[in-house]
Amino acid sequence: MPVTIKDVARNAGVSLSTVSLVINNKANVSPAMRAKVERAIHDLNFHPRRNARGLASKKTHNLGFILTDNHFSFTEPFYTKVFLGTEFEGRKHNYYILLTTVPKTFKDDDSVVPRFLLEKNVDGVILAGKVPVKLLEYIHKLKLPIVLVDYCSGRVKTSCVLIDNNQGMQLAVKHLLEHGHRQIAFIGADLQHPSIFERLAGYKTALQENQIAADENLIFCSAPDLGPDEGYKAAQELENSGQKFTAIVAANDAMAIGAMRFLKEKEYKIPSDISIIGFDDVEICLQTEPRLTTIRVLKEELGAIAVRRIVETINEGTKIINRVTVPVELKKRDSVAPVRYD
């Protein structure tokens, strides 16, 4: 019943293989033949089946997108945007994205390995955020192209799409310095994650470049994750520590928002008493009171670049591994004010 390549061949009076050549835009088919076939394809409204093509060509035209459970729950708005970026870019290249999460304690065990890997149902894999090295090694063994987003592993060499974390945090700190702040606290989390580490590094660099000694007592990185509650607690610790501070930079917006909640509960006025800057520019920043000044990260763009990279390596079979860093910008809003001298 459904129209197949056979029907097209018959209708056009050519062989199956010729039709296939036309479909796949291969060279060495005469214009006349091509026209005839295209006519038939159009007349019959033919569309080759993905499954059949996949079996014959060993290409699925799917890409896997993997992140860890905890990244997804704590920083969902961020990674959701990245995913959407892959989805839309994927469509342009005729790829669908299969999304899945893995536990961060991944081990090489069928019950936990993403099904699309077992079933060989993807042509490449994009992984976002810090992912278990075991998983990377597993995928590497499968000989599948890999692109990492917002992470880079020393153990397994892959292409990476990175955020300019260091530069971003420098922008934030310098912005505060320009407003006269000198006691600037940093609240973050697990420094195992390179992105957070880099943000902290950027913080230190910016201070040093302005002849200010980074004070370890103003750095709070004991939180295990990057959620608002962790931000709340970090701000709490900061205040309890008795350290004087006039501004906070947070490792991401979620933490900044949590910190704002704490500060407001304590009757601090933002930004007049305390200035604060986030990182990522998720949508909520526009709805906070005051609206959160932050470092804008082009999240969809990260995903889109990852897709382009992986499609390239699929098509060209090139093994070239590269690393691209996506720039970042300071998005000024209402959570920063000049320091008060009183």
Next chain:
Amino acid sequence: MPVTIKDVARNAGVSLSTVSLVINNKANVSPAMRAKVERAIHDLNFHPRRNARGLASKKTHNLGFILTDNHFSFTEPFYTKVFLGTEFEGRKHNYYILLTTVPKTFKDDDSVVPRFLLEKNVDGVILAGKVPVKLLEYIHKLKLPIVLVDYCSGRVKTSCVLIDNNQGMQLAVKHLLEHGHRQIAFIGADLQHPSIFERLAGYKTALQENQIAADENLIFCSAPDLGPDEGYKAAQELENSGQKFTAIVAANDAMAIGAMRFLKEKEYKIPSDISIIGFDDVEICLQTEPRLTTIRVLKEELGAIAVRRIVETINEGTKIINRVTVPVELKKRDSVAPVRYD
């Protein structure tokens, strides 16, 4: 190189078909044989290829998820959650979800028809929000199972997973009535969308049940979409109209948030001057100032139910069309206060 069903058959000393029977858990295979085959499968670490299975069985184990461009951009946090609900429930049933958007002016044209439909790469389709009837008819012709989420079409009969909009809005309005409010405005949008229409209906019902005549001058539904900017404008119109009002119910949270922005700019205090209630309970509600009282909708659950329904109809081949309505609850937070008499 990769291990196939053939290798398993050889290793277990049985025929291809027997292995297939075991893989698919079919009846009529002796325990002894089953054990032997399972052993071989495990020893060889065999996993059948999705593509090959798909070609032979005409099942892709993919589901399509479609929404319209404008729904996605204006109410992204809502539909993203629904999508995530499908994704996670899909995984439990061994289905992947292929996400795509269509323009709301869909016409039956290859450049716009989702590729997974052309390529016969899904076993069923979930559509969320109001979708073009042309698209429904197109999918219907393909004989694919369809489930609608947060929409129901009179033209094409399908299963639907619905929100109890009417009841939800009644809860909201009654909550305000209990706080003494009598002039309650409704801000919404395009009444062509059944969900919005039902919410408005719930608003009217609640008022009538309390012997209050619904005042058409307090109803603002001219916005084309449901975003914050539309909420802002609706609140503006409301205020410009000169009508007295002490509370607002919004057709969704995004509009409520926009309205709050307007009210704050005009120096109204929320909730002491004006109370406001949203609908959907998206995450931003927790970050607004004050935190937005709203009607909680189980968004992931909507998606999950849709997947279960569609998987049932795929497996059982049943043509049963049903409609399930997911209940809703009032989530009290800080944007409602007793009316002031002054």
Next chain:
DNA sequence: ACCAGCAATCGAAACGTTTCGAGAAACGAT
């Protein structure tokens, strides 16, 4: 002892493409 009926197993075709190598046709150089 015989046979109907059933359960378990198997062989072969089918699913709808791609791809590879072979053959035919056209061409240019000698």
Next chain:
DNA sequence: ATCGTTTCTCGAAACGTTTCGATTGCTGGT
């Protein structure tokens, strides 16, 4: 004219499963 190339087209095998009908071997009723 002849021959070696190049260009175009085709036939057939291959991809890795599922499925259907056929076959074999049992079971139990007579």
